[in-house]
Amino acid sequence: MPRLRVAAGTSLDDLHPITVNSGTPHHLASDLFEGSILAYIKDFPGPDGRPLESEYFEREDRKGVTWSIQVQGRFLRPVSADNVMFGNTFDRPLQLPWGVGAAFRFMKYIDPTLEHDLTSRTKPWALSPLVSTMPYFAHARFEDGTEPPTFPPRSSLDDDLSQLHLAVQTPSRSPMSSPASSRSGSSESVASMSSRATSFGSQEDKEMGSSRKMLSKLSAGTKNDLKHIRDARQRRSFFATQEHRRNVVFGPSDLITTDFCYGFIQFAPSPSLQLPGGISFDLMRYWDGQPVRFMCCERKGSAADDGDEDVPWGRVSWCIVIELVED
Numbered sequence: 356m357p358r359l360r361v362a363a364g365t366s367l368d369d370l371h372p373i374t375v376n377s378g379t380p381h382h383l384a385s386d387l388f389e390g391s392i393l394a395y396i397k398d399f400p401g402p403d404g405r406p407l408e409s410e411y412f413e414r415e416d417r418k419g420v421t422w423s424i425q426v427q428g429r430f431l432r433p434v435s436a437d438n439v440m441f442g443n444t445f446d447r448p449l450q451l452p453w454g455v456g457a458a459f460r461f462m463k464y465i466d467p468t469l470e471h472d473l474t475s476r477t478k479p480w481a482l483s484p485l486v487s488t489m490p491y492f493a494h495a496r497f498e499d500g501t502e503p504p505t506f507p508p509r510s511s512l513d514d515d516l517s518q519l520h521l522a523v524q525t526p527s528r529s530p531m532s533s534p535a536s537s538r539s540g541s542s543e544s545v546a547s548m549s550s551r552a553t554s555f556g557s558q559e560d561k562e563m564g565s566s567r568k569m570l571s572k573l574s575a576g577t578k579n580d581l582k583h584i585r586d587a588r589q590r591r592s593f594f595a596t597q598e599h600r601r602n603v604v605f606g607p608s609d610l611i612t613t614d615f616c617y618g619f620i621q622f623a624p625s626p627s628l629q630l631p632g633g634i635s636f637d638l639m640r641y642w643d644g645q646p647v648r649f650m651c652c653e654r655k656g657s658a659a660d661d662g663d664e665d666v667p668w669g670r671v672s673w674c675i676v677i678e679l680v681e682d
Contacts, residue, residue, distance in 0.1 A: 358400060359622070363392045363675040367648070370676060375399045376409035380506055383428060388651075388672040390428015391506055396622050397421040416511045423616035424649055424675055427506040429497060430605045435524075437600035438657040441489070441615070442469075442482035444648050444668055449479050452640070458628065461619075468595055472667065480667050485651060486603070487594035489613045491587060494519045497610035504612070512614040514587045520578040524604040577602040615649070642679075650674035 362370040365385035373381045373392070376399060380391035397420070398406040411417060430439070451474065462481070463469055466488050471481035486492060493515040497503060577599055584590050594600050605611065621627045626638040653669030 358402075358404075358680060359677060360680045361394050361396070361399075361675065361677055363394075363673070365673050366671050367650075367674060370674070373675075374407075376407040376411075378409070378411075378507055380427075383426075383673050385431075385672070387432060387670060388428055388430055390426060390673070392424070392426045392673060392675060393507060394425075394675060395423040395616075399622055411511075414511055417616065419618040420616045421618045421621055423614055425507055425512070425612075425614045426651070426673065427503070427610065427612040428673070429607055429610050430672065431607050433604050433606040434653065435601055435657070436486045436522075436594070436603040436605060437484055437597055438654040438669075439485045439605060439651065439672075440482040440654050440668065441485040441651045442471075442649070443480065444482070444650050444652075444666075445479045446645060447478070447643075448476050449473060450643055475667070478666055482652070482654075482668060484594065484600055485613070486600060487591050488615075489587075490616055491614040492516075492590060493612040494522070495610045495612075496521050497608055499607075503610060506612065508612070512612060514585075514590055516581055516584050516590060519603065520581040522603050522605060522609050523578045523581070524602055644679050646676040646678040648674050648676045 360372055361375050362372045363381050363383070364370040365383050365388060371381065373394065375394050375396050378393065380393045383390050383392055395409050395411045396407075397409075397412050401407045411423060412420060417423075459471075459473070462471075466483050468487045469481060469483045471479075473479045473481055491512045491514060493512055495504065495515070496518045580593060580599075584593055619629050620638075621629060626642065628638055650668070651672045651674065653672075655667055655669045657669060
C-alpha cells in the first residue's frame with residue numbers, strides 16, 4: 356500500500372529520506388550551499404500508519420499551521436537576493452482541477468512576487484524570490500569559527516533583519532571606471548582621448564559616474580531602510596521591489612534561517628487544499644504520483660546560473676520532496 360515519504364538533499368539526484376516531526380535536522384553540503392533542513396507536517400503518518408506528533412503545532416504562534424519546512428545555512432558563492440528562488444518544480448505536466456484559477460489568485464495574493472508556469476506541457480514550476488516569499492526569515496552575520504545559532508530554534512522563528520544591511524552590495528568603482536584607453540575595439544588615439552578628457556571628461560565617463568552615484572545612493576537607501584524593518588509584513592513588502600532585492604548579496608558570511616509554514620494544505624486523513632471561502636480540492640484525485648518538490652534554486656538566466664538548459668530553473672541549492680512510496 357502506498358504511503359508518504361519525505362526526502363531532502365542538495366540536488367534532485369541526491370535525495371535522502373528524513374524523519375518528519377523529529378526535530379532532528381538533515382545536513383546539507385555542496386559547492387553552492389551548506390546548512391541543515393527539517394520538516395514538520397501535522398498528523399503525518401509514520402511507517403506504522405499512526406500520526407507522528409510534534410509540539411511545534413501546539414505553539415500559540417503556530418496555531419492553524421499544518422506544515423513547516425525549516426532551513427538554516429549559507430550560500431558558499433555570492434548570489435543576489437533577486438536570484439535566490441524558492442518554490443515548487445515538477446518533471447511532467449500537472450492534472451489541474453476545474454476552478455484552479457481560484458488557487459492561482461490565492462497564491463498571488465499571499466505572494467505578489469510569485470512567478471509560475473503551472474500549465475506548462477513539459478516542466479511546470481512556481482517560484483518566488485526566497486527573501487520575499489518566506490513567511491519567516493532571519494539573517495545573521497557569520498564568520499568561520501563562530502558558533503551558529505541553535506537549529507532548529509527552541510522557540511518559533513521570528514523575523515530578524517538587524518544585520519542584513521551588512522549584506523547590501525556597494526557598487527565597485529573599478530568595473531565602471533575603466534579608462535577609455537583600456538576598452539577593446541576603440542580606434543581613438545590615446546592623445547585624442549587625453550585631450551578630450553582634460554576639459555570636462557567624456558560623455559560616456561560622465562554617464563558612468565552618474566550611474567555609479569545613483570547605485571551608491573540606492574545602496575545607501577537600502578541599508579537605511581533595512582534598519583527600520585521590524586516584521587515579516589514589512590520585509591515582504593520591501594523586497595517586493597526588485598531593485599531592493601538586487602542590492603542585497605548573500606555569501607558565505609550570511610547565515611540565513613527560514614520557516615516556510617502555512618495551513619492551507621491538510622495531510623490527514625488524505626492530502627487536500629483548503630482555500631478561503633470554503634473552496635477545497637482533494638489532492639489525491641489529481642496527484643499522479645510524481646514527487647512534490649519544494650526547491651531553492653537560482654533564477655533561470657541569472658549571471659551565476661550554469662544549470663541544465665532544458666529546465667526552466669537554475670542551479671539547485673537544496674530541495675525537499677514529498678513522494679508516494681510502496682511499502
